[in-house]
Amino acid sequence: GAGVSQSPSNKVTEKGKDVELRCDPISGHTALYWYRQSLGQGLEFLIYFQGNSAPDKSGLPSDRFSAERTGGSVSTLTIQRTQQEDSAVYLCASSLVAGVNTEAFFGQGTRLTVV
Amino acid sequence: KQEVTQIPAALSVPEGENLVLNCSFTDSAIYNLQWFRQDPGKGLTSLLLIQSSQREQTSGRLNASLDKSSGRSTLYIAASQPGDSATYLCAVRRNSGGGADGLTFGKGTHLIIQP
Numbered sequence: 001g002a003g004v005s006q007s008p009s010n011k012v013t014e015k016g017k018d019v020e021l022r023c024d025p026i027s028g029h030t031a032l033y034w035y036r037q038s039l040g041q042g043l044e045f046l047i048y049f050q051g052n053s054a055p056d057k058s059g060l061p062s063d064r065f066s067a068e069r070t071g072g073s074v075s076t077l078t079i080q081r082t083q084q085e086d087s088a089v090y091l092c093a094s095s096l097v098a099g100v101n102t103e104a105f106f107g108q109g110t111r112l113t114v115v
Numbered sequence: 116k117q118e119v120t121q122i123p124a125a126l127s128v129p130e131g132e133n134l135v136l137n138c139s140f141t142d143s144a145i146y147n148l149q150w151f152r153q154d155p156g157k158g159l160t161s162l163l164l165i166q167s168s169q170r171e172q173t174s175g176r177l178n179a180s181l182d183k184s185s186g187r188s189t190l191y192i193a194a195s196q197p198g199d200s201a202t203y204l205c206a207v208r209r210n211s212g213g214g215a216d217g218l219t220f221g222k223g224t225h226l227i228i229q230p
Contacts, residue, residue, distance in 0.1 A: 004158075033217040042119075043204070045217035059217070091158060093218075104149065104208075104218060106159040 002026075004107035006092050012113045013082055021077040021110045025094030032075050033095075033104065034067060038088040049075060050098045082114045117142040117209050121221035129229050130197055136190040136224045138205030143183050146208040149218065150179050150190050152201040159204065163190070195228045202226070 005024040013019050025032050034046040046059040049069045060066070064082075069075040079086055089109040095102040118141045128134055138148075147166050151159040163172045163179040165188070171180040178191040192199060202225050206218035 035217065035220075042222040043206075043218075043220040045219065048217045056217075093159075103161055103164045104206075105161065106151075108158040 004092055004094050004105055006090075006107035006110050008110060009108060010111045010113075012115060015084060015114055016081055018078065018080045019082055019112065021079075021090050021092075021112070023075045023077070023092030023094075023107060025073065025075070025092070026105055027073075029094035029096055029105075030072060031095045031098035031102075032069060033093045034075070034077050035091045035093065036061075036088045037091060037109070043091065046077070048098060079112075082112075084114045087112055087114045117145075117207060117219045119205060119207060119219050119221040121203075121205055121224050123224055124222065125225040125227075127227040127229060128195060130195060132195050133191070133193050134195055134226075136192070136203050136205075136226070138188040138190070138221055140186045140188075140207050140219070142207075142209060143186050144209065145183065148179075148181055148188050148205065148207045150177075150188075151204040151206065153204060153223070154201050162203075197228045197230045200226055200228045 007022045033048040035043045037043045047057050047067050051072050052069050064080045067077045089111050091109045093104040093106045095104045120139045122137045145167055149164045150162045153159050165172050165181040176193040181188045202223040204220055204223045206220045208218050
């Protein structure tokens with residue numbers, strides 16, 4: 001696609017429910033990154049994929065968070081048993097490859113509100 | 116652990132002024148440094164990417180410099196315009212040896228250009 005696409009753009013969910021956030025990277029980009037931006041905080045790195053594998057999951061805040069990527073393209077970030085502190089904007093980015101001097105391109109984000 | 120600091124946190128100047136935004140990082144082992152702008156409620160737009168081997172990059176009225184050894188970067192905006200009003204984020208991609216992970220962001224400089 002022309003750019004990184006994320007869906008939904010907004011999600012309101014009840015505490016305790018599971019949510020899935022989707023990211024469609026730029027076509028041909030092998031590296032995909034997830035970040036979280038909480039109110040008043042900087043962007044926090046969560047996880048990145050090179051192809052379908054995730055070499056670095058160290059940023060995931062708890063075991064309620066998981067992510068997968070299939071076919072080297074679409075990625076899904078799943079949050080189980082959501083808590084109010086999960087409320088944030090979740091941003092996805094992609095780049096041509098990881099580990100070299102390439103530029104990251106961001107989607108518009110998914111604003112998650114847990115009530 | 117890489118830490119990125121941006122100074123000032125907020126800046127308000129009259130239209131037409133030249134201005135400098137500062138970014139510092141603690142670990143000089145980086146792949147690259149990228150400057151972004153974020154408009155309210157929107158995703159990130161990449162402005163400039165500086166490779167670790169470069170000292171500066173220019174795009175239109177923007178010029179970004181990198182001094183990797185001292186852990187500093189500056190974003191220079193010439194002849195500022197009201198449309199430049201946004202939050203400017205600095206981010207570094209760490210060289211983690213086994214492959215690059217995501218970007219580490221500063222908390223941004225919130226810039227207002229007064230008409």
